[in-house]
Amino acid sequence: MGKKAEAPGQISARLLDEVEQLRTSLESALEENARLMEDRDRLSRRVTQLSQDLQAARSAPPPAPPALPSVEQGQAEEELRVAFEELQVLTEELEVANSSLQQANHELDGRVEERTRQIQEINDTLRATENSLRTIADLVPDLLWRSDATGHANWFNQRWCDYTGWDKEELKEEGWTNALHPLDRASSLAAWAQAMAAGTVYQEQHRIRDAQGDYRWFLIRAEPMRDANGTILAWFAAATDMHEQRTAMEALQRSELRFRTLIEGMPQLVWRAVDSGQWTWSSPQWSAFTGQSEKASRSLGWLEMLHPDDRDHAMAAWTRAQQTGSLEIEGRIFNAQDRRYRHFRTRGVPVRSSESSLLEWLGTSTDVDDIVQLQAHQEVLVGELQHRTRNLMAVVQSVTARTLKGSHSLDHFAQCIGDRFDALARVQGLLSRRKGGLRVTFDALLREELSAHVPLDADGRGEHVTLTGPAGISLKSATVQTLALALHELATNAVKYGALSQPAGRLEVRWDIRRPAPGECRLFVDWRERGVSELPAPGAEPKGGGYGRELIERALPYQLNAQTSYAVETDGVHCTIDVRVPSEDSEGGGR
Template structure:
């Protein structure tokens, strides 16, 4: 068997073409590399395919070396290093063994030839008793296969890397939607094996919540032969779910039927994360804006309104979305639309902050004042991409501002009117004083001049008293008496005071009262003041020869006094605030009637102090007016308090020594003249120090002190006089321009016996002095 082919030459034909010859021919011509080994591991024969495999022509001496006695496959260091020897030993032990592939590189061994991958099968040849006689090694060059596999793996790895980098999975299915071809990109992304991916196994990688929808949409696309497009979450190889966008198009046959589907999945997780972040941000924004007290809105860079918070819709009551674009103007008051739009257009053109006040229609139908503001939002390049704005309900604030401005205006008018009213009596007083300085007047002229001065002083005193009254009453500093009295006496006192004015203007005053007494609990003086004010107003604001009426009605424990005239009337807007301070002056276009116009505010306060109320009504200008005062009735068994009248006492009872201290020389001189004319002995000092010196040397019964003295004021002077021996028992009278209750209390605490307010009423002073006599 080891005999070479050359040894057969010259032999007989039978022998040449016998079994051995045929075996040798088959051995040499087989395309498989064969190496025959003896039982010890030495090579005894190789075929031509083996020589071709190992490139024997290019490697001189290799064949001889392998076939020689020095080479043994069981001791080959290269085979041992590659783990082949143990496999060969199993073959020599009687087992057919497939040897592992090895990479053979002759260049590394200093030989010629090309590197290659080789694998082999070792098959033992046994005798009849089962003993291994020889081993056949059959080699196979698998270099191309290995290279193809390597290139395939490299290509697949590159594709997998590309897919992982681009997050795109490409796949195909049959016309019915079944995956029958492998998709390395899908498997690389999902981690599924080829077996897991096939048919409908791809759905197992889809999120359980999205699986049914993804399959349903694909079935619909297959049935309709339309593009398949949807989004679902896909499980990655690391176990996380990522959002993907799936799209597939049908590939059609010539007859229009679907041949297959080619699709791709794209990882859209970053986009979904951005969308989710945007939704969360928008949700936070809406939560914050809905919690704000303002109405919040936003527009595009061109001014198109596209967002309002819930408070906008709650305020306006309009349907959601109905004010988008430019329709917001529909809820702006028609009178404010043009101005509001001009300001908004200016901001859009210039980028300046937007701010404007306008009236918005409330869901109740009322228009309420609002403050609109907006600021531009710019991108990195400075371009305006959005406007963010608010509307704030400032209706109450606006009305308060308007009321404050109106109050300021009325106050200014009142001050101007007050100056006018105070100047009026000063003119005749000044003229009378100048007249009395002229040539000696006869007693008749002196009496008339004195009457003018007295009358004008009383008028000025009345003005000042009205001012003080309204101040004290509106601040709650007045305590009224609550005595049972007949309201008919109040009417009598008021009509008596107003009759001179009624007569002077030629009016007719009719009075309609019940026959029996009408009792109330109240302050007679203050109630007379209330009714006098109303009757005076009726007389003043009614043209000459008018008709005035005063009536009284009783109903369910309430008594109402009605004062009605046919005068100039009251406008509707003035009726709602006619009892406010500084408002009444508007009743007349001029000030011909005189007065400060604060009487109605005083009337309202005094009536309310009595537990009653006052109201007015008028049909309008030129149609007269009516004022109604309603008071609670007193119990019928109470008798009206008896009217008491005070008369000046007899001043001649006792002559008093009086010290007057006042830094106003004119006021001191006039008071001194009056007291001397009343029969008293009077001394005058203008400085506190001089007054003290005189008090040490002279005895006085009464000291009349001004409070506002320089150096030592009236309070301190009173205490010093009390300490002087000559005046320690003297009675002290304070005369001051301050007439509040706290001023009176302060004077009494300083030691004064009486507190009189300038200008001093002479009758009151006479009664005080009479009490000292």
């Protein structure tokens, strides 16, 4: 309570003191008066005595002639006269004293009356004030209470009773602390004790149980009331219901925690911005990815982490976003760890208030580098596929035309074209079955082709066939198809007219790697047929129509830069192919 509230009490005390003083002085005045009365009565009694004595003396027979008064009579009269005069003086004094006494008494009565009236007024005012205060105390929604200087609660407003369902007797002293939540009680009481010891303001949040047994959060504030000397007279406390705010705030905090956990857990780089791309915040992922601090990313700092070629584009996107209300940027962002830029797709949406005014922008930047790389790779692959497919169609067209030229009947054509398409199909199969950029190897190609004509064991041996050479010699993909077609023509001719067409025939294929110069790696193949009879005469039209020879002698040198030889020797065909292959230390893949 403030000083104004104390004033009536102090005035009241002061007035009571004054009335007491007045009463004391009145009493002493009355005593004085009584004493004066006693003096007067005593004198009066003596005058009466003297008067009687004088009367008695006069009525006795005159002992002497009346003309001559006796000495005795003269003395008595004199004494009486003196006493009478004394009496008169006393009576006058008494009358004066009495009159002033009456006056004082009257004044005193007036003052007492005045003071009494003042006290009455003040009491009325105090009563009215107290009533007002009590009304107000019961009117406010807060729980109010008061305790003495030692902390013993001695007054509670009605709300306390209404809220807790307890009466004021139950609340008194320490009773109210039983309504505190068990989890809050110890800390709350400790803080309360500390505040009282220090004489400082107490402010705590804790839960108080209501009449139904539910707890609600309150903000409790208590302040000491001091007298003029600073001594604490009492404590006044108020508990304000803040349950909704507190629970809403806790919900908000949980929501924010979830939001932060989500944002910091997602792989995207998250940011907030205002106006035209002025960042106000970036998530930890931004700093982790770019190496740029959160603070440095603010405003247009983030632009520095963008590829220089993408910056104008990004700012243009921000300008557009002001009209369209959505932001989309494709741009490269620098990655500190790999020391290179990666493709990102950045999207932003405006955050609007309930009045739909734009508050800020919230956005994410998603790493799409792998996708972009894959897309680029896929485009190349699709292009390659088109290229190969259409080239293959052109090759098929050409092979068909040549086969048609070399065929003497439709049956012959059907047989030859079927074999050649099978050979093309086998090599396409080899190429498409490759895994992860592995190259087709020469031994696999040779075995695949020969196996289509004669049975071979795991070591590449057949009844008439010996294969000798290292495994795993990689071929350039561009080499494979033409080489396969050439091998097919050699094998087909051997089966039809050469070493594989006769019991005495033998086919030996040897191959090896040669390194004529540093970094140059060449495959040397020696195809030798032996034990073959009925060979065509030198210079005669080849039995296969010449297509096979054309492939070996012209196509391989033209297309693969190969050096080849083809000869029909006395006991069979002898063919050599010398073609460049990728060196073993060069990377796989390629075309």
